[in-house]
Amino acid sequence: MKTYQLSNGVSIPKIAFGTWQIPDGEEAHRAVLYALEAGYRHIDTAQIYGNEASVGQAIADSSVAREDIFLTTKVWNDKIGVEDTLASVEGSMTKLGVDYLDLLLIHWPNPKAIRDGIGWKERNAQVWKALEDLYRAGKVKAIGVSNFMEHHLEGLLETAEITPMVNQIMLAPGTPQPELVAYCKSKGILLEAYSPFGTGTLFQSQEAADLAKEAGCSVAQLALAWSLEKGFLPLPKSTSPENIQANLEIEDLVISPEAVAQLDTLTGLKGQLDPDLAEF
Numbered sequence: 327m328k329t330y331q332l333s334n335g336v337s338i339p340k341i342a343f344g345t346w347q348i349p350d351g352e353e354a355h356r357a358v359l360y361a362l363e364a365g366y367r368h369i370d371t372a373q374i375y376g377n378e379a380s381v382g383q384a385i386a387d388s389s390v391a392r393e394d395i396f397l398t399t400k401v402w403n404d405k406i407g408v409e410d411t412l413a414s415v416e417g418s419m420t421k422l423g424v425d426y427l428d429l430l431l432i433h434w435p436n437p438k439a440i441r442d443g444i445g446w447k448e449r450n451a452q453v454w455k456a457l458e459d460l461y462r463a464g465k466v467k468a469i470g471v472s473n474f475m476e477h478h479l480e481g482l483l484e485t486a487e488i489t490p491m492v493n494q495i496m497l498a499p500g501t502p503q504p505e506l507v508a509y510c511k512s513k514g515i516l517l518e519a520y521s522p523f524g525t526g527t528l529f530q531s532q533e534a535a536d537l538a539k540e541a542g543c544s545v546a547q548l549a550l551a552w553s554l555e556k557g558f559l560p561l562p563k564s565t566s567p568e569n570i571q572a573n574l575e576i577e578d579l580v581i582s583p584e585a586v587a588q589l590d591t592l593t594g595l596k597g598q599l600d601p602d603l604a605e606f
Contacts, residue, residue, distance in 0.1 A: 342368035342561040343368065344370050350380045358384035369381060371400075382421055397429070398427070403434050408452050408459070412456050428467045433473070434606075435601050472493065472494035476506055479509070489515065496599070501595065527595040534592060546569065
């Protein structure tokens with residue numbers, strides 16, 4: 327699989343298999359195992375997804391060597407200090423059955439529980455210090471954030487010794503987030519695109535369907551090609567073997583600049599949740 331290069335030189339596969347909302351147990355195990363068999367080499371999970379154990383078991387049961395898999399997890403909102411962050415990451419690695427992670431992210435920048443307490447800036451500084459410690463110790467090959475808007479990144483960079491290598495945000499047709507994307511690129515931060523199908527709302531768009539027909543591909547493949555065209559790293563999720571395979575068969579799909587621009591401006595689709603207003 328083709329790769330991007332992070333700011334620290336680490337190679338990261340250009341398409342990841344997302345596992346959000348795939349239940350722990352047989353369903354998650356089967357989906358991840360099939361994804362690896364189909365050719366995915368980048369698997370994305372998180373503490374809050376509750377499926378780290380099944381993701382790890384699928385990795386162990388696959389024929390793909392651990393060193394050939396790029397594995398990501400994320401620190402959840404209830405971690406606010408260095409020590410509880412470190413303990414939670416050790417717990418994640420135990421569930422995943424691994425002794426290192428390829429990428430570790432802070433999942434959300436402004437948890438509701440700390441808004442009337444220490445505040446997001448101090449919380450993120452503490453959690454980020456833990457990630458930096460893990461990175462320096464070789465437990466994690468790359469570190470980054472998720473759902474961080476520009477002001478959250480600016481706040482983090484006031485104290486960070488290492489600039490985040492990744493920001494995983496919602497990027498999909500209709501939600502290109504150009505200002506935030508430009509800011510991240512100016513800092514050498516790679517954009518990962520979660521919910522690349524607008525959490526499914528893209529499939530209700532007749533305009534997207536017409537563009538996909540013109541390009542000779544599915545709507546899902548069109549959205550992923552749009553993401554790659556913009557230099558994003560999309561994280562498609564599916565439990566269907568057919569869709570898992572089809573979502574991977576887009577690296578050579580080229581769509582016109584006109585189609586890219588039209589997809590940018592689609593309306594009526596679900597967009598990025600404001601992390602400062604999220605109820606969690």
